[in-house]
Amino acid sequence: MGKYKCVIFDCDGVLVDSEALSNGVLAELANEHGADLNLESAIKLFKGGSVGSCISKIEKRIGKTLPESFESDYRRISFEIFKTEMKAIEGVSEVLQQLEIPFCVASSGPEEKIRLNLGVTGLLNQFEGKIFSCYTINTWKPDPAVFLWAAKTMGFSPDECLVIEDSFTGVTAAKAGGFDVFGFTQQDIYNELQGHATKTFNHMNQLLDLMYHRE
Structure with a gap:
């Protein structure tokens, strides 16, 4: 048995494959205001951030304030896409079924979004x-x-918990709280997590072996 008594999962990019979908919508809406973003640059700019921080980055990029409706437009369009296109991260359902310790999800997104995406993917x-x-x-x-x-x-101290994150922002947050954090690198196209997270892995089927030192 490993040292961890609880696993805290991020949601976007860890439990559900949402990064391309959500950042694609953000880029499309931002481009209507002159942001000139493609999907790859949007993921690099926005990954792991709250919508508020993403809006601030867009406004800095375009040099003007976005309309007040920007966030509600983003939520409405992205939620409709999530309902039909969202998928679970490959292998995550099997990991959850095999985990023998408590686990939960901690996300920067609103609970409505978390519940929608977990519901669509059967999690x-x-x-x-x-x-x-x-x-x-x-x-x-x-x-x-x-x-x-x-x-x-959940009833545990930070040193008893393991956080699973896919973004530099999330890994930074976990470390600041005194947690071990494993970086999920399947979509870490800029190699931001290696050397920053406690450990890194690129497929969910590796997680349990890392947790229980079976690598």
């Missing part, structure tokens, strides 16, 4: 009562507050 029933959203506490990564809240609610 929601495994996270009922264990969903922690930054919107609930109005504090976003890289602040570690959402991870600390999740750990405390």
